Amino acid sequence: xxxxxxxxxxxxxxxxxxxxxxxxxxxxxxxxxxxxxxxxxxxxxxxxxxxxxxxxxxxxxxxxxxxxxxxxxxxxxxxxxxxxxxxxxxxxxxxxxxxxxxxxxxxxxxxxxxxxxxxxxxxxxxxxxxxxxxxxxxxxxxxxxxxxxxxxxxxxxxxxxxxxxxxxxxxxxxxxxxxxxxxxxxxxxxxxxxxxxxxxxxxxxxxxxxxxxxxxxxxxxxxxxxxxxxxxxxxxxxxxxxxxxxxxxxxxxxxxxxxxxxxxxxxxxxxxxxxxxxxxxxxxxxxxxxxxxxxxxxxxxxxxxxxxxxxxxxxxxxxxxxxxxxxxxxxxxxxxxxxxxxxxxxxxxxxxxxxxxxxxxxxxxxxxxxxxxxxxxxxxxxxxxxxxxxxxxxxxxxxxxxxxxxxxxxxxxxxxxxxxxxxxxxxxxxxxxxxxxxxxxxxxxxxxxxxxxxxxxxxxxxxxxxxxxxxxxxxxxxxxxxxxxxxxxxxxxxxxxxxxxxxxxxxxxxxxxxxxxxxxxxxxxxxxxxxxxxxxxxxxxxxxxxxxxxxxxxxxxxxxxxxxxxxxxxxxxxxxxxxxxxxxxxxxxxxxxxxxxxxxxxxxxxxxxxxxxxxxxxxxxxxxxxxxxxxxxxxxxxxxxxxxxxxxxxxxxxxxxxxxxxxxxxxxxxxxxxxx
DNA sequence: GATCCTCGAGTTCG
DNA sequence: CTCGAGGATC
Numbered sequence: 001x002x003x004x005x006x007x008x009x010x011x012x013x014x015x016x017x018x019x020x021x022x023x024x025x026x027x028x029x030x031x032x033x034x035x036x037x038x039x040x041x042x043x044x045x046x047x048x049x050x051x052x053x054x055x056x057x058x059x060x061x062x063x064x065x066x067x068x069x070x071x072x073x074x075x076x077x078x079x080x081x082x083x084x085x086x087x088x089x090x091x092x093x094x095x096x097x098x099x100x101x102x103x104x105x106x107x108x109x110x111x112x113x114x115x116x117x118x119x120x121x122x123x124x125x126x127x128x129x130x131x132x133x134x135x136x137x138x139x140x141x142x143x144x145x146x147x148x149x150x151x152x153x154x155x156x157x158x159x160x161x162x163x164x165x166x167x168x169x170x171x172x173x174x175x176x177x178x179x180x181x182x183x184x185x186x187x188x189x190x191x192x193x194x195x196x197x198x199x200x201x202x203x204x205x206x207x208x209x210x211x212x213x214x215x216x217x218x219x220x221x222x223x224x225x226x227x228x229x230x231x232x233x234x235x236x237x238x239x240x241x242x243x244x245x246x247x248x249x250x251x252x253x254x255x256x257x258x259x260x261x262x263x264x265x266x267x268x269x270x271x272x273x274x275x276x277x278x279x280x281x282x283x284x285x286x287x288x289x290x291x292x293x294x295x296x297x298x299x300x301x302x303x304x305x306x307x308x309x310x311x312x313x314x315x316x317x318x319x320x321x322x323x324x325x326x327x328x329x330x331x332x333x334x335x336x337x338x339x340x341x342x343x344x345x346x347x348x349x350x351x352x353x354x355x356x357x358x359x360x361x362x363x364x365x366x367x368x369x370x371x372x373x374x375x376x377x378x379x380x381x382x383x384x385x386x387x388x389x390x391x392x393x394x395x396x397x398x399x400x401x402x403x404x405x406x407x408x409x410x411x412x413x414x415x416x417x418x419x420x421x422x423x424x425x426x427x428x429x430x431x432x433x434x435x436x437x438x439x440x441x442x443x444x445x446x447x448x449x450x451x452x453x454x455x456x457x458x459x460x461x462x463x464x465x466x467x468x469x470x471x472x473x474x475x476x477x478x479x480x481x482x483x484x485x486x487x488x489x490x491x492x493x494x495x496x497x498x499x500x501x502x503x504x505x506x507x508x509x510x511x512x513x514x515x516x517x518x519x520x521x522x523x524x525x526x527x528x529x530x531x532x533x534x535x536x537x538x539x540x541x542x543x544x545x546x547x548x549x550x551x552x553x554x555x556x557x558x559x560x561x562x563x564x565x566x567x568x569x570x571x572x573x574x575x576x577x578x579x580x581x582x583x584x585x586x587x588x589x590x591x592x593x594x595x596x597x598x599x600x601x602x603x604x605x606x607x608x609x610x611x612x613x614x615x616x617x618x619x620x621x622x623x624x625x626x627x628x629x630x631x632x633x634x635x636x637x638x639x640x641x642x643x644x645x646x647x648x649x650x651x652x653x654x655x656x657x658x659x660x661x662x663x664x665x666x667x668x669x670x671x672x673x674x675x676x
Numbered sequence: 677g678a679t680c681c682t683c684g685a686g687t688t689c690g
Numbered sequence: 691c692t693c694g695a696g697g698a699t700c
Contacts (some may be wrong), residue, residue: 345687361687387683391692428694446685
């Protein structure tokens with residue numbers, strides 16, 4: 001039998017160790033042990049507590065989970081109100097605010113400012129007595145909030161007991177204020193898991209955080225990856241603080257997480273400069289920030305300035321331009337692509353996001369629409385993925401009137417009216433009418449596009465017009481167009497006709513892989529086409545290839561091989577090739593297509609992101625390939641370098657950091673080539 | 677059979 | 691950028 005005091009000591013020791021590692025992980029972001037090791041410590045502690053319930057104390061790390069559900073939240077009267085902030089949307093408004101501050105403080109007053117990120121989460125107030133968390137509340141209306149103590153106790157970043165560090169002991173009383181939020185990476189993971197479990201994903205981290213804190217059952221909150229940033233001391237007894245900076249460093253010493261990179265400024269110009277820096281890096285942060293909060297640093301000056309009814313005069317929120325917004329989804333439309341796929345898109349009530357008016361957003365496919373439960377008439381959250389492509393994130397189901405319509409894919413093609421087909425085990429619906437006008441437009445557009453035959457000046461609009469007027473029925477018709485045909489089109493004059501004819505003429509001598517790409521064989525894009533020209537010297541050789549011969553090529557599987565064989569087995573396609581040949585379109589590969597160049601970058605794989613100083617992404621890719629390197633589109637373990645320029649894509653940079661892939665600039669690339 | 681990596685295809689706005 | 695899906699690999 002083990003003596004009680006040995007167990008008691010072991011339990012205490014375990015608690016200390018668990019608290020310490022939890023602090024390293026959640027507050028310092030710098031864990032010393034693995035998650036599994038941490039879990040093992042936790043398991044031992046739980047087992048000992050289960051065997052000796054008399055040793056369980058309310059501040060034990062195990063007590064973060066599993067409290068009984070509350071029937072409803074108690075109301076909490078805040079001892080000092082949690083006010084909201086006035087907003088500024090441009091520098092002028094911030095300057096006006098400063099002018100008022102200086103006027104109220106009187107001439108000659110020296111004022112410093114702090115600049116902090118404005119975290120988009122849920123504001124909370126935490127009360128500690130002699131270092132123990134006694135109450136946690138939501139902001140509510142600012143005067144009365146909800147008692148969510150049991151839920152906040154499950155958030156590991158919130159100390160249940162303020163640690164004693166060095167010789168500084170916890171204050172007798174502390175009311176600390178902060179923002180509960182969900183880290184973006186954890187939010188993404190959680191949503192992926194929810195989707196796997198066929199639960200509805202959360203629209204954004206803010207909603208997820210707010211919803212999780214206001215759960216009636218704390219054991220649900222405990223499963224949500226929440227964290228907190230503290231940003232102010234509401235009241236304190238037993239410590240003296242002179243400035244906001246003091247308050248923040250005090251909070252850090254007391255074991256609370258605060259946002260990184262909070263700075264103090266002497267002038268408003270510095271403040272505005274910092275605002276710009278925060279805005280530039282807002283997408284790289286692991287939390288959502290919708291602006292910065294500017295505060296007068298001196299607490300004495302804060303008192304002098306006081307507050308108006310709803311907001312303090314000593315602080316202002318300088319908001320970022322939003323790149324997420326709410327609007328109405330008026331209708332779900334369907335486009336037909338060159339492959340015949342029916343592609344649904346959202347028609348939105350126009351709305352400005354990130355300085356651009358959004359009217360449409362792709363919806364990918366029917367399954368995706370149903371998974372997200374998006375209905376016609378819904379109010380939806382729209383954001384710009386990677387700051388560019390509009391995306392419908394989720395509907396706000398609370399705002400439904402009941403009039404919303406569940407989307408169902410049509411049975412006939414919206415372009416030609418023919419029957420629509422959905423292959424078994426595929427997500428997309430297809431129009432299989434080979435002469436469907438929408439497909440025709442797509443096909444000729446694809447043939448002329450930059451990735452294929454690169455016919456300059458011939459874009460989607462012309463494709464539409466040429467097909468409508470019967471000038472193009474097939475891609476081969478490009479090479480039989482007459483000048484008179486072009487002039488018959490509205491808006492086509494001598495010059496533009498000559499330019500287009502010259503561009504078409506120039507396209508006759510493109511590398512073979514471009515022609516193969518342009519044919520639009522299913523599953524064959526630029527990369528696969530180049531793979532093919534490495535094994536076949538001419539169109540004739542490719543047409544003569546057997547299924548088995550194709551499958552032997554590394555990188556080609558049965559599916560793609562089948563697709564190629566099918567294409568060339570159709571008489572219509574063989575006739576198309578003959579007509580192209582008669583029009584003098586190149587049918588044999590160029591010398592440079594025979595083998596990949598050997599060079600200093602042989603064996604290296606690059607991914608490109610952002611705007612490079614002197615070359616476009618395309619030119620950079622050609623350069624890398626000419627030196628023997630490979631360029632792919634997504635960062636993986638196989639990536640040697642991420643070549644990054646101005647305004648890089650956040651996802652690629654993040655993934656590169658995660659995998660330890662070196663991030664280089666254009667000059668580094670040149671050094672790699674010259675040095676090796 | 678599962679998992680990771682790549683490619684293809686469609687996409688918005690100015 | 692995003693998703694689906696083919697291909698390679700263990």
